[in-house]
Amino acid sequence: MSPLATSQLSLWDLEPPPEADSPAPNAAEHTSRAAAPTSDAELAALFLRVFRRLDIARPEPRFDAAYRPFTGLRSTIRLRHGRVEARVSDLLIGAPAAAVEALAEILLAQLYRQRPSAEARQCYRAYVTQPELRGKLEQTRRERGVKRLLPPRGRYFNLQLIFEDLNARFFSGELSPVRIGWSPHRSRTVLGHYDSAHRTITISRAFDSPSVPGYLLEYLVYHEMLHARHPVERNGSRRVIHSPAFVADEKRFPDYERAIRRLRRLSGRVD
Numbered sequence: 001m002s003p004l005a006t007s008q009l010s011l012w013d014l015e016p017p018p019e020a021d022s023p024a025p026n027a028a029e030h031t032s033r034a035a036a037p038t039s040d041a042e043l044a045a046l047f048l049r050v051f052r053r054l055d056i057a058r059p060e061p062r063f064d065a066a067y068r069p070f071t072g073l074r075s076t077i078r079l080r081h082g083r084v085e086a087r088v089s090d091l092l093i094g095a096p097a098a099a100v101e102a103l104a105e106i107l108l109a110q111l112y113r114q115r116p117s118a119e120a121r122q123c124y125r126a127y128v129t130q131p132e133l134r135g136k137l138e139q140t141r142r143e144r145g146v147k148r149l150l151p152p153r154g155r156y157f158n159l160q161l162i163f164e165d166l167n168a169r170f171f172s173g174e175l176s177p178v179r180i181g182w183s184p185h186r187s188r189t190v191l192g193h194y195d196s197a198h199r200t201i202t203i204s205r206a207f208d209s210p211s212v213p214g215y216l217l218e219y220l221v222y223h224e225m226l227h228a229r230h231p232v233e234r235n236g237s238r239r240v241i242h243s244p245a246f247v248a249d250e251k252r253f254p255d256y257e258r259a260i261r262r263l264r265r266l267s268g269r270v271d
């Protein structure tokens with residue numbers, strides 16, 4: 001048997017494409033009333049059951065499945081010495097059995113390079129995009145996640161002072177406090193990021209440089225501050241990150257056009 005790579009799956013892999021605008025299917029339509037297994041042994045039995053149902057033309061492996069306290073909904077599967085090791089986020093304990101069976105099908109399909117059924121994808125997605133689960137997810141990230149952030153005072157710029165100045169100019173000083181700091185690495189792909197679970201603004205340390213004009217850094221911080229002001233909205237199953245209200249506020253920044261033009265040349269991402 002050819003060695004198969006470890007397969008990882010997270011919620012984001014299954015987010016609907018941006019153009020999909022239909023409301024999330026009701027999870028209850030796809031799920032049986034039975035609850036998912038709570039023990040690792042029962043979870044392994046569930047994977048075996050799904051393996052048999054899928055009719056995979058490979059020798060039946062032994063299954064070693066376990067729940068793990070991952071920070072998010074990440075679940076992994078790999079084949080080692082004829083044994084399938086599945087690790088499932090413990091956030092799925094208490095989920096409907098059908099949602100975990102759907103996840104098992106998706107993971108097994110990835111492992112054996114097959115296409116999971118549309119039903120399985122839809123069922124899992126319907127479960128993981130529910131607002132209650134999203135709330136639980138944020139809470140868990142807050143508790144388990146460690147945010148690595150350098151202090152706001154850099155070599156050339158002090159992000160805290162920029163934040164306070166922008167707060168006074170554009171938010172009447174009323175934006176509730178967030179932690180702001182430099183990224184540990186000089187990332188050129190993610191230039192700025194707001195994390196709603198930790199309420200932190202991270203700016204890439206690549207910008208702590210004398211060649212960076214002040215207005216550009218101010219724009220980056222302002223953009224991330226707007227994320228603190230305008231939470232992500234939902235439109236059906238779609239997450240609207242830059243709402244029309246966000247965009248309108250963003251254009252109040254005097255050097256908006258100039259900053260955007262300059263950022264385009266850097267081709268990094270501003271989350």
Ligand SMILES: [Zn+2]
Binds near residue numbers: 223270271
């Ligand atoms: Zn953004």
